[in-house]
Amino acid sequence: MEQKELFEINRREFLKKISIATGSTVALSSMPWLKIFGEDKIGKSAQDKVRLGFIGIGDRGSALLKNVQTFEDILNVEIAAICDDYEPNYQRAIKFTNGKAKAFYDYRELLAIKDIDGVVIATPLHEHAHITVDALHAGKHVFCEKAMARNLDDTKLMYDTHLKTNLILQIGHQRMFSPVYLDAIKRIHNGEIGQISQIRAYWHRSMNWRRPLPKPELERKINWRLYEEYSAGLFTELLSHQIQVANWVNKTNPVSVVCNGSINFWKDGREVYDNIACIYEYPDGSNLVYDSQNCNKHYGLEEQVLGSKGTMEIEINKVYSEKPPAPPAILHLINDIEKDIFDVIPIGGASWVPETAVKYSGDYIAENYKMDETKLQLEAFTRYIREGKAPEELSRQGYYASVWALLAEKAAKTRERITFDEKYRI
Amino acid sequence: MSKVYYNSFFAMGTRLNVVFPYTDEELCERLFNMIENEVHRVELKLSYFIPESFVSRINNEAFKSSVMVDLEMLEIIKLCLNYNRLTLGAFDITMRRLVDFFKQNPEATETDLTSCMQYIQLDDEEKSIRFTDEQTKIDLGGFGKGYALEKVQRLVNDSPIESAFISFGESSILAKGKHPSGKTWQVGLNDYINSGQSVYSFELENGSVSTSSNYFLDDSGQLQFKANVINPITRNINKEIETVSVQSKSPLEAEILSTAMLSLNDEKTAALKEKLNEVEIVKIRYNSGEASITKF
Incomplete structure (x- = not known):
């Protein structure tokens, strides 16, 4: 559609x-x-x-x-x-x-x-x-x-x-509260894209995250996101959204996280990382592979849910089947065989569109709901x-989501695999 | 109600669809997996676009020094050279730089660039290939799908499955046996003016039909000329709205001939047909606003 x-x-x-x-x-x-x-x-x-x-x-x-x-x-x-x-x-x-x-x-x-x-x-x-x-x-x-x-x-x-x-x-x-996410998650939970083996999520932006200062002494108040005392940067501002989606998809929480972080591009006195890459492990052995950085926006943001029967890219409202539906002429042929009909299958010729028809661009997950989440x-x-x-x-x-965002920060700082501390279980 | 096994996979920039009137599901699945593996093997070897492919290695190194090739690659290049001669130059695997030229210069109608077939040197004894001109590159685009289908045909013929219909991007069809309710498989040629209607149909049994055209319909239904269909003889883009379909026992022959005959006029096509066995050729042109069919 x-x-x-x-x-x-x-x-x-x-x-x-x-x-x-x-x-x-x-x-x-x-x-x-x-x-x-x-x-x-x-x-x-x-x-x-x-x-x-x-x-x-x-x-x-x-x-x-x-x-x-x-x-x-x-x-x-x-x-x-x-x-x-x-x-x-x-x-x-x-x-x-x-x-x-x-x-x-x-x-x-x-x-x-x-x-x-x-x-x-x-x-x-x-x-x-x-x-x-x-x-x-x-x-x-x-x-x-x-x-x-x-x-x-x-x-x-x-x-x-x-x-x-x-x-x-x-x-x-x-x-x-997003209709697209609600529809997607229900369909994932119903098994539509099979067993989930991996979620790949990222949030890439090209910006330094700085706000203009009316007075220099307001630096830490205005640009609080850049200082460890007030913020964990990409972990709490961006990753927290996407770890929530991953937990929701998996109907459970991770068991561990490893992470690298660095101040790689914006070397402007900030204390929080501008570049992170994490792997969360879930109880069934599946992973959330996550990365975020602030100097390139080409890939934007996405959560790609990879299942044995299909893939969902929820941010862009797309679902891709591992076995996409047959093209019209092949469907025609299959229907004919099933109904014992012998007919000509119009298949060769210019209605075949090499640049587009052969490129499977998936289907929309949900209708274009005009509702703001x-x-x-x-x-x-x-x-x-x-x-x-x-x-x-x-x-x-x-x-x-908040706990596992903070545990990823801890993993990046310690360079260790961090597991869940039971005292934080609710 | 008859049962049907259907499956598909992506390869060579398009989709290969497999339809087996149902025999045994496990058997169908096994054959499908063999087909998929074989087509991917061929793609990895022949692709112009995959940096690790054998063809890429040849293109990168064959001017600097001879590149050793295996027997399969040696036979492939020999076949291409033979078909180049047979089609009077119309089948040409060195057209890539002309394709690139017309893509980079969409307003151009002709070029001084020429074929590089003469610069390909094969050493049968050494089993090596060398280019004697730096600009020479080979692109097996008009060959690869047919070659892969030829391999698929062997797998299907060796299997106990009695009947099969395989479509590679809907432009290359391979059939084994017959439609469960008919005496053959009927492959129609789509009428681009009346989509879904056939302007001509082939009776296909244990053979192949390949269709090449120099145009396609874009998303809005507008006719567009393909930038990659260059006439190797005149070295320009053919602006006649034309489709060539070739039926042959061999999917590879069908593929090569349908590609080449887009560049041959009717007289040369007829002359070439005389040299071929059990081949049916149909050209469809739309220049008068409706389909005009010429059968050879």
Whole structure:
């Protein structure tokens, strides 16, 4: 099917399709967050309103805020408060909300507002843990951007506090709400591409990751991604997304990781690697082979799932069968033989297109759904707040993605094969 | 309802499709694997594009010094030289530099570059090949698929499978036995104006049909001339919309002749046909807006 011929279908149709394909009970039990595609009744009264606070209004925080603004009225949500300790971001947030949201420099003042139901945290990584823990203790549900925390203990503390307070902790792995990923993962779990032997994933960009500085002394605050105290660089910013996809595909977590890392190109005083290559091993002996670097964008990003019966390239929405369907003339012949028909097979000649027809370019995994996964995950967060709980698997996926991103960093630093420490099991 | 075994694999930049009216699945699978291995072996040896291929080694080294070749490669080059003579130069394995020239100069209609067949020197006793001109390269593009199918034909003929239909990129067909519901296999030539309709059909039994054309239809259905079909005699791209199909017992002969006859006029084609046994040649031209068929 040509991309241009693909049609737009709504959420209910998507849910129906994926449920029929997989059995609705199976689909909803393994991916309970699929439910949000089928729900549309929201109470309109003031007591049904979900009130959110946003902490950290940098680029990502702004994007999250603007996404929520697109459904504020429809889903009876209010952006009640914003917080950022960096003046330009603070002013920008006030502008975005037309001054209607209460504005703070200190997140603790935002958490002190009683009728805030949940917070969206998009601060630099090293601030995630203490803000999340404080928010949960303050009785707020939490949506926190990935990765969860700068170190393993803080990551575990965030998860444990979520359990202890019985409040939502949803981590920003938006691919879990992408129709293409949901369709792909269900089909993989149904065995469509056979036994998975390897996942190859990469994220390549051509950029130095630096932001312009209004004053030199703001270097570490603005360019926090480049310094070890605040970030694990490519591990927590990029790899964490793709290890989550690999764990989701494999329905389990790795048993070990080896990794090389270096500052290979951007020798500009940064402390985090600009070049990493890792191999994760899963319990069945399959591997995730991962690499990321910042000086060449030719290959972009992808997760290639290699199975005994086929391959999926999920980012580009493609599936390739190991045994692609026969060309039309051969299909014609097969049908004739099966039906005991003897006929001419029009096969030679110019309808054979040497440059294209012989090149098997695969099929699309999913239709061209006009649904934004970042928006969907935030929409889900507000619905979960209304229900008082979220599917636990969302938190678990976020947790193990963060843990294994940090373990890859450890493998790169020690040059050792790192296995899982049972004290971090949840 | 009759059962059918179907399988396919990619090789030589195209796809080889195998259809066996069902006998024994294990037998079919085993034969398919043998076919796949053999075709890949041939590709690895004859490819112009694979750097490790025997042909690449010859192209890289044969001007500097003689390259020792095995018996199979020696016979292949001899065959190519013989068919070059038989077709009055129309089958030419040294056209690559002309192909490259026309690709790099899409507006050009002719060139001073010439064939390099004369610069190929084979030493039968030493079993070696040498090029006496630095620009000489061999490209077995119009030979390889037919040669691979010739090998496949032997495997199929040696197997207990009684009937088979094998399509290599849909332009080279090999058949064994007959269609389970017919007396032969009927291979139609697709009409590019009315796709899916046949303008001519061959009755094929234990033989092969190869089709070469100097055009194809692109994704939007527009007719495009192939940049790699150069007339070795006139040294230009043939702009007549033309298809040549050759039926022969030998897939290799069918492949070579269909390639060569795109460059021969009707008179020379007829003269060549006289020298050949059990070969059927059909040329289809579309210059009047509809298919015009000439049978030899």
